[in-house]
Amino acid sequence: MSNTEKLASKLREIVGEANVIEDPEKLKALAVDGVIPKVLVSPGTIDETSKVVAYANAEKLAVIPMGNGSKMALGGIPRKLDILLSTRRLNRYTDYDIANLTVGVECGVTLAEIQAKLAGEGRGYFIPLDPQHSQRATVGGIVATNDSGAKRFLYGACRDFILGMKAVFPNGDIVAAGGKAVKNVAGYDMTKLMIGSMGAVGMICEITFRITPKPDAEATLLFPFDGLKEAAGFLRKLLQSKFYPASLELLSAGMAAKLPATSALKGNFIAAVALDGIEEAVARLKKDLSEMGRQEGATDVVVLTADGHREFWIAYRDIADPLAKTHPNFISLKANFALSKVMEMVGAFETGFKEAGLDGALFCSAGNGILRAVLPLGDDLGAKTAAVVGLIGRLTAESVKNGGNLIVERAPKAIKEKVNVWGQTRSDVVVVRRLKERLDPAGILNPGRYVGGV
Amino acid sequence: MEKEKMIQELAKIVGKEDVMTSEMELQLYGYDASLNRGRPDCIVMPASTEEVSMVVKFARENRIPVVARGAGTNLSGGSSPTQGGIALLFTRMNRILEIDVENQRVVVEPGAITLDIKGAIGKYGYLYHPDPSSEKATTIAGNLGENAGGAHCFKYGVTSNHVLGAEVVLYDGEVIEIGGKSLDNPGFDLPGLLVGSEGTLGMVTKLTLRMMPKTEAVKTMLAIYDTIADGANTVSDIVKAGMIPTTLEMMDNLTIKAVEAAYHVGFPEDAASILLIELDGLKDGMERLTDEVVAICKKNNVREVRVAKNEAEREKIWAGRKGAFGAVGRLRPNYLVNDPTVPRTRLPEALAQVVEIGKKYNLPIANVFHAGDGNLHPLILFDERDKDELDRVHKAAFEIMKLCADMGGTISGEHGIGVEKLKGMPLIFSEKDIAAMRNVKLAFDPEDVYNPGKLLPVEKAA
Numbered sequence: 001m002s003n004t005e006k007l008a009s010k011l012r013e014i015v016g017e018a019n020v021i022e023d024p025e026k027l028k029a030l031a032v033d034g035v036i037p038k039v040l041v042s043p044g045t046i047d048e049t050s051k052v053v054a055y056a057n058a059e060k061l062a063v064i065p066m067g068n069g070s071k072m073a074l075g076g077i078p079r080k081l082d083i084l085l086s087t088r089r090l091n092r093y094t095d096y097d098i099a100n101l102t103v104g105v106e107c108g109v110t111l112a113e114i115q116a117k118l119a120g121e122g123r124g125y126f127i128p129l130d131p132q133h134s135q136r137a138t139v140g141g142i143v144a145t146n147d148s149g150a151k152r153f154l155y156g157a158c159r160d161f162i163l164g165m166k167a168v169f170p171n172g173d174i175v176a177a178g179g180k181a182v183k184n185v186a187g188y189d190m191t192k193l194m195i196g197s198m199g200a201v202g203m204i205c206e207i208t209f210r211i212t213p214k215p216d217a218e219a220t221l222l223f224p225f226d227g228l229k230e231a232a233g234f235l236r237k238l239l240q241s242k243f244y245p246a247s248l249e250l251l252s253a254g255m256a257a258k259l260p261a262t263s264a265l266k267g268n269f270i271a272a273v274a275l276d277g278i279e280e281a282v283a284r285l286k287k288d289l290s291e292m293g294r295q296e297g298a299t300d301v302v303v304l305t306a307d308g309h310r311e312f313w314i315a316y317r318d319i320a321d322p323l324a325k326t327h328p329n330f331i332s333l334k335a336n337f338a339l340s341k342v343m344e345m346v347g348a349f350e351t352g353f354k355e356a357g358l359d360g361a362l363f364c365s366a367g368n369g370i371l372r373a374v375l376p377l378g379d380d381l382g383a384k385t386a387a388v389v390g391l392i393g394r395l396t397a398e399s400v401k402n403g404g405n406l407i408v409e410r411a412p413k414a415i416k417e418k419v420n421v422w423g424q425t426r427s428d429v430v431v432v433r434r435l436k437e438r439l440d441p442a443g444i445l446n447p448g449r450y451v452g453g454v
Numbered sequence: 455m456e457k458e459k460m461i462q463e464l465a466k467i468v469g470k471e472d473v474m475t476s477e478m479e480l481q482l483y484g485y486d487a488s489l490n491r492g493r494p495d496c497i498v499m500p501a502s503t504e505e506v507s508m509v510v511k512f513a514r515e516n517r518i519p520v521v522a523r524g525a526g527t528n529l530s531g532g533s534s535p536t537q538g539g540i541a542l543l544f545t546r547m548n549r550i551l552e553i554d555v556e557n558q559r560v561v562v563e564p565g566a567i568t569l570d571i572k573g574a575i576g577k578y579g580y581l582y583h584p585d586p587s588s589e590k591a592t593t594i595a596g597n598l599g600e601n602a603g604g605a606h607c608f609k610y611g612v613t614s615n616h617v618l619g620a621e622v623v624l625y626d627g628e629v630i631e632i633g634g635k636s637l638d639n640p641g642f643d644l645p646g647l648l649v650g651s652e653g654t655l656g657m658v659t660k661l662t663l664r665m666m667p668k669t670e671a672v673k674t675m676l677a678i679y680d681t682i683a684d685g686a687n688t689v690s691d692i693v694k695a696g697m698i699p700t701t702l703e704m705m706d707n708l709t710i711k712a713v714e715a716a717y718h719v720g721f722p723e724d725a726a727s728i729l730l731i732e733l734d735g736l737k738d739g740m741e742r743l744t745d746e747v748v749a750i751c752k753k754n755n756v757r758e759v760r761v762a763k764n765e766a767e768r769e770k771i772w773a774g775r776k777g778a779f780g781a782v783g784r785l786r787p788n789y790l791v792n793d794p795t796v797p798r799t800r801l802p803e804a805l806a807q808v809v810e811i812g813k814k815y816n817l818p819i820a821n822v823f824h825a826g827d828g829n830l831h832p833l834i835l836f837d838e839r840d841k842d843e844l845d846r847v848h849k850a851a852f853e854i855m856k857l858c859a860d861m862g863g864t865i866s867g868e869h870g871i872g873v874e875k876l877k878g879m880p881l882i883f884s885e886k887d888i889a890a891m892r893n894v895k896l897a898f899d900p901e902d903v904y905n906p907g908k909l910l911p912v913e914k915a916a
């Protein structure tokens with residue numbers, strides 16, 4: 001028996017015949033940064049997951065977990081990949097307690113599925129997350145990458161509303177952290193260690209969220225501006241106010257052109273503000289913010305409600321998906337920065353695109369200090385590689401200067417080989433390495449993909 | 455190492471007058487607000503990160519434990535040096551370094567007093583939300599150490615939601631930055647992990663906190679009930695109605711009487727419970743929401759609802775709540791307070807069982823609690839000179855932890871494990887869960903320099 005056959009037969013013992021795939025053609029399509037897995041395994045329970053991981057640990061085999069595969073391009077190029085572990089059969093609800101505002105699910109459930117279910121309960125509830133890939137992303141993938149969206153301004157991010165977790169650690173231990181209590185300080189807050197850890201020290205298998213009642217009223221206001229200074233100034237004023245909208249976003253013209261609701265608006269920059277709240281508050285905000293926007297130089301105010309409002313934000317979240325489909329060499333960058341630096345950051349990115357001769361577009365969470373840029377390169381990657389690598393270097397330096405950093409969320413392997421996808425190394429990398437060494441001494445989980453190359 | 459030598463070496467680092475060793479001081483800094491007593495070998499007051507780093511290096515080389523100490527108000531033994539060593543006191547590092555209004559962050563030293571920070575940023579129209587009742591005395595790093603909560607957490611979260619970055623001295627003296635002014639820095643969420651770590655992972659020498667603009671309007675109400683269950687059910691109904699008040703705080707009759715005797719804030723002494731409710735947000739719709747809350751109270755048989763008409767009335771209501779521990783503390787020589795949490799809907803049941811436990815052990819128990827969060831605070835009253843009573847107190851406390859753990863809750867919502875709740879850890883965590891935490895401790899502090907014996911139960915001999 002070859003090593004791969006031996007591995008596959010052992011895995012079949014754990015998860016059953018139908019849940020191990022060794023077909024080279026199928027596996028080729030699942031390569032991570034060109035690294036082809038030896039097998040794809042889909043455990044049906046956390047216990048089975050634990051057994052698979054424990055086996056891999058004993059045999060020193062590299063494991064990469066995968067949900068629906070929407071963010072497999074994130075992170076460093078894997079040093080090794082033996083077992084691709086699909087979470088799609090881990091799809092149960094482990095807690096469903098609307099009265100206490102908690103929901104527990106296994107990692108393979110899509111956020112979209114949970115949201116649809118919660119929307120139908122009583123007055124309507126939701127997990128206050130609106131990350132990329134609205135239909136495809138599984139909660140495991142969202143939490144492992146700490147993804148978030150525009151509404152984070154009002155509702156916070158994973159770290160603010162995840163109450164508990166179950167994870168399989170590299171030695172196979174099923175480790176529970178937190179619980180369903182809203183406040184919990186017993187022991188270390190291991191959920192925080194796991195959120196955004198990309199599965200570097202454990203595979204997130206089950207998550208308990210605190211859910212939120214749906215707001216009574218919602219709306220979106222779109223403000224086209226001619227100048228960046230005015231657009232950023234308006235958002236800045238709003239950020240410092242007592243108004244607390246749900247989100248404060250800024251789109252470049254290039255980005256606005258890609259979205260149905262904004263493509264017809266005339267302006268070099270569009271400010272998009274979502275409002276969530278009770279009827280009276282939303283009514284007042286519509287009125288006051290419209291006035292404020294015009295005072296600050298907006299050339300128009302467009303109000304979106306009902307379906308228009310919903311569809312706008314879905315398209316906004318999912319902007320990368322259609323581009324990635326049509327552009328084989330699609331690149332997406334995420335920069336973080338200190339809140340007051342919107343103008344500097346947007347300016348630096350726009351200039352950077354121009355100077356590099358690349359057709360980039362960006363949108364920026366002015367309320368969260370996060371900017372995302374997309375570079376839909378055509379198929380002549382070779383000619384553009386140097387320009388792209390140079391640009392990423394300059395933008396990383398610019399982000400660091402503005403109090404943050406830059407990560408490459410997605411890029412062709414040829415680019416990833418030449419840049420630090422996790423941005424400028426920080427002084428805390430020493431702790432990242434020590435945690436990895438302690439918790440995953442054999443280095444079997446996602447080797448090479450996380451910060452510091454761990 | 456010889457004590458004299460140790461003191462000399464430390465004096466070289468921080469200066470002679472900032473190493474304290476008198477008998478009185480050693481006794482004083484052996485305490486915190488729990489029942490535990492430790493005794494440091496000396497007390498050291500560094501003035502800078504560099505001095506902290508040098509003290510830590512020295513301590514590590516000489517295998518001396520280092521126990522960080524803020525105001526010493528924690529309720530679980532967290533800052534009591536139970537294994538001796540250096541009590542590292544941050545009183546000299548108490549500056550507010552930067553109020554960065556433009557970026558909505560405030561950068562402070564670890565010994566800064568929570569309420570002082572609030573006062574300083576309040577001038578700019580900003581709030582730092584976490585508000586332990588003890589905030590007048592507590593240091594911000596002590597809040598970080600325990601992940602302190604408070605009466606506004608139902609809407610705004612606890613300390614960990616508001617600490618975004620820190621400077622940390624590792625066990626080997628190395629200084630690192632974690633998190634920062636910006637969100638989502640690449641790598642593990644180390645600020646998230648450090649908050650609540652009770653001084654066992656690293657010394658925090660600088661903190662970056664989130665500050666938020668003050669809201670436009672606030673409404674404070676006091677609802678008075680003839681039973682505890684009616685109050686607790688009101689809380690559940692308010693949540694069910696989709697409202698997110700900032701505050702849902704309750705107290706029982708024993709607490710009400712104690713507060714009234716101490717502060718005369720106008721609480722009716724015959725009430726079985728009172729519920730403090732606060733809403734904030736835009737002024738639009740606030741009156742309607744207030745009416746809805748009052749209607750929910752009425753549906754739950756409220757005796758009376760008082761809506762604060764002005765800031766003075768609001769402050770009076772809050773003074774009663776914030777001073778509750780102190781007031782109850784006057785009833786008997788000692789109290790032990792537990793802080794387990796249950797799913798909110800199980801509050802009435804949990805409270806009823808706490809009453810039973812009090813009866814069983816013949817101990818008065820006063821209850822004041824963060825009802826919105828399901829976070830109980832049974833204050834067990836006793837006299838520690840009575841050994842039999844003390845023994846019953848510990849038994850009752852353990853039973854209360856167990857009952858909450860069994861209800862799907864946890865043993866500590868905001869006060870920490872320290873040494874006091876170590877034996878409760880197995881009620882909610884398996885050996886494997888604890889082993890994973892132990893690995894985190896080993897990654898940060900493989901030689902157990904920082905606060906040994908706290909937070910994690912000792913490993914069972916193999």
Ligand SMILES: Cc1cc2nc3c(=O)[nH]c(=O)nc-3n(C[C@H](O)[C@H](O)[C@H](O)COP(=O)(O)OP(=O)(O)OC[C@H]3O[C@@H](n4cnc5c(N)ncnc54)[C@H](O)[C@@H]3O)c2cc1C
Pocket residue numbers: 486487521522523524525526527528529532533544564585586587588591592593594595596597598599600601602603604605651652653654656657658659779780868869905
């Ligand atoms: C009357 C009263 C009311 C209270 N009310 C509340 C309440 O409403 N909510 C609540 O959550 N708690 C409450 N507490 C508990 C207590 O006030 C909190 O736990 C507080 O956060 C402790 O702060 P401190 O400055 O006293 O820190 P300490 O008690 O001195 O220390 C707490 C922990 O932090 C660690 N630490 C201190 N400084 C550092 C540092 N620089 N680096 C690393 N670790 C450090 C210590 O080692 C220790 O483990 C109350 C206590 C009392 C006595």
